[in-house]
Amino acid sequence: MSDTTDEIRRESQEKDPRRVTLREFQNKKSSKFMDPCAIEAKASFKCLDDNNYDKTLCSDYFAAYRECKQMWIAERRKARLKGEL
Numbered sequence: 146m147s148d149t150t151d152e153i154r155r156e157s158q159e160k161d162p163r164r165v166t167l168r169e170f171q172n173k174k175s176s177k178f179m180d181p182c183a184i185e186a187k188a189s190f191k192c193l194d195d196n197n198y199d200k201t202l203c204s205d206y207f208a209a210y211r212e213c214k215q216m217w218i219a220e221r222r223k224a225r226l227k228g229e230l
Contacts, residue, residue: 167224182213
């Protein structure tokens with residue numbers, strides 16, 4: 146995880162700034178939406194709100210979200226190949 150992502154997670158207003166684990170994701174009810182990158186998503190929306198929706202000022206937040214999603218997809222792919230999903 147990059148320094149920017151770590152910083153965004155520290156600055157987050159979340160009471161429990163942790164990621165959803167793969168096991169939690171597997172065991173969730175099918176109707177429940179679970180975003181493992183919710184902290185980064187919330188931070189990017191907050192940045193947009195704070196900066197009058199000027200996307201150029203929030204590029205670090207968008208990069209952190211993309212990095213999180215890529216990491217999560219790679220983790221799920223790895224688990225699927227191992228037969229865990």
